[in-house]
Amino acid sequence: MSAQEGAEALVRRLLRVPLPALLVTDGAGRVLDANDAFLRLAGLSREEVEAGGVQWDALAAPETPSAGAQAVDMLRRWGTAGPLETEYVRADSARVPVSLAVMGLEAPERLLVMVQDLTPRRRAEEALRFLSDASRELAEVGAEPDAILTGVAHLAASSVATWCLVDVLQEDGSFRRVAAAHRDSEREALLREAPRYPPVTDAASPLFQALARGESRLYPDFLAEHRRQMARAPEQQAILERLGARSLMLVPMRSRGQAVGLFTFATSEPGRRYGSEDLEMVEELSRRAVAAVDNARLYGEAQAAVRLRDEFLGIASHELKTPLTPLRLKLQMLQRQVNGARLEGEPLSAERISEALDVSLRQVRKLTDLVDNLLDVSRITAGRLRLELEELDLASVAAELLSRFAPSAAQLGCALELHAPEPVFGRWDRLRVEQVVTNLLSNAIKYGAGRPVVVRVEEDGERARLTVRDQGIGIAEEDLGRIFERFERAVSDRHYGGLGLGLYITRQIVEAFGGTVRVSSQPGQGSTFTLELPRGALPVPSVR
The missing domain is CATH 1.10.287.130 (Signal transduction histidine kinase, dimerisation/phosphotransfer (DHp) domain)
Incomplete structure (x- = not known):
């Protein structure tokens, strides 16, 4: 066998090796042969190569330097060429970053080209850069949680995704959309119409039940069946189709073992398929985002x-x-x-x-x-609130306190009325019950605008009920839920004194008894506070 025949045999054996990607060209740059790895990388068929219509340099992106001409020049000058970096454009328009190394063969005007796909390295660099940028975004002190998540969504849509959605899980299991960011500003309006996800409690949605358990979902190829899982209505599926997601990742946000939200990352780039490395990256992003949101919330609370x-x-x-x-x-x-x-x-x-x-x-x-x-x-x-229980008549306690408040109420032109036809016995702490009723009475007189205050005491089975009703300024609906909180006030402290502690202490004492206190009110129509206390185990009266 001649040296030339030996070289050709070696090349044929090399071309049967799965990796790396290899091809043989002639002096004019025409691809004469290639192994399967190169065909997959370039998106070519063997028939196209065998037909002789594939030019090596034609694979490179138009705006990149001619790697073929550069390699030939390096071979002539130094006898070796590479590594040279360029970018191939596949038949499906996807771009592939590659590194080339070229060597001359003994056969006349034959070149052996070795091609390395740089996509994994570029993705790793992109991931590192993205997480670094995201960390800076997440480190902004004092930002609102929604603003942090919106910033991350826009950052993702400018690098690792074509578009990104962020949804926060509510207490009822539904999702609230916080951010919808698209790389193309003109298509962001369409993205904002993207379907809202069904509640994680939806029994017919195993996908979102899995997300509630904190399990990510990776769709390397986002198909019609996946769109049907995410959006049941045909018009919503049509929106997803128009957004053109080719590959998609759904990544839950988890805090202290509980799902608190959901990231959706989608790419519309030709040939871009999310893989396990991408999923690991965005799961790390999710962990950092949750930590940043928790820190922002704690900072805000502080x-x-x-x-x-x-x-x-x-x-x-x-x-x-x-x-x-x-x-x-x-x-x-x-x-x-x-x-x-x-x-x-x-x-x-x-x-x-x-x-x-x-x-x-x-x-x-x-x-x-x-x-x-x-x-x-x-x-x-x-946690040191102590109760000294004894048998009391709630009606007599109310009567005693009304008589005590009568002089100050009279000065304000406020008449006090008591409706307690029968004793109502129970086991309570006298000082604490007096404190609760005192707080309710003093509030009624203070805010009663000089009108009558009516107190009722009655028995309701195993519970005792006391109501205090005034006809004063009333309380706005949005304030009803917070007036029992510590230091909260529904009125200006300039016009009404107090520390904003009376109703908070009242609720804590009542709940320590195992009871409840609530209020109903409308501005300008007065307020009614209703106190209910369990009567406790009362002694059975002896029969003579």
């Missing part, structure tokens, strides 16, 4: 807590000064009167002393109530 603390300290300072100022003035006036009486040699009248002491004691009681409220909040927070 900022809100600081604002609430500062607001509370301001209100508390004002409320504490309110009784201290008249107390100080009254005591100063009493001191001047005592000093004046001493100089004149006349005793100070008992009536003056009694009046000054009454005013001072009222202010001291206000201070005591404020301090007690603060202490109660501390006990509740620490």
